[in-house]
Amino acid sequence: AQSVTQPDIHITVSEGASLELRCNYSYGATPYLFWYVQSPGQGLQLLLKYFSGDTLVQGIKGFEAEFKRSQSSFNLRKPSVHWSDAAEYFCAVVTGNQFYFGTGTSLTVIP
């Protein structure tokens, strides 16, 4: 069965510090992978996606993610976090007609 694990429920970083959010997936074939961000009271916005090709993908708002097949991971990174990045982040894997989401990582940014 397909699954997505986000090991970190909550992360706190200082503004300007680097960020890495972890995502591990379980899927037999080459997965389609996504990162979404959800601001409080809002819907989900696509940050970036990986379908094939270059394993380092660039997204909006300065985010990037790297697909590592050997580790079944698709971690999200940002070199310098801004206060506006405080939100909930969801990793998702797609198979067939369905998206499977992780449980999310809540990011707090402190001044």
Next chain:
Amino acid sequence: NAGVTQTPKFRILKIGQSMTLQCTQDMNHNYMYWYRQDPGMGLKLIYYSVGAGITDKGEVPNGYNVSRSTTEDFPLRLELAAPSQTSVYFCASSTTGASGNTIYFGEGSWLTVV
């Protein structure tokens, strides 16, 4: 650029009442989905549809019904509301299927059952 539109945004229901969450998309997407989001649980798929007239169950379909009479609309019905259905509901759509495509979300509907 309307995208995926859900109504209502907020609703309080009494136990046993029924209601319909409306969802419409103007992107001519074939695939539509309903998710619920509970704290610490991520998003769980309730129902999905691959096109007008076709619907299928997701992970947590009990207590819900859907219909897909048109490409644009995918309403979610709660027949006998229960406290366990207190949640945030998201409608979403994608083009020709989830694989290789992006899913677009509505802004959510906050439902409380008391």
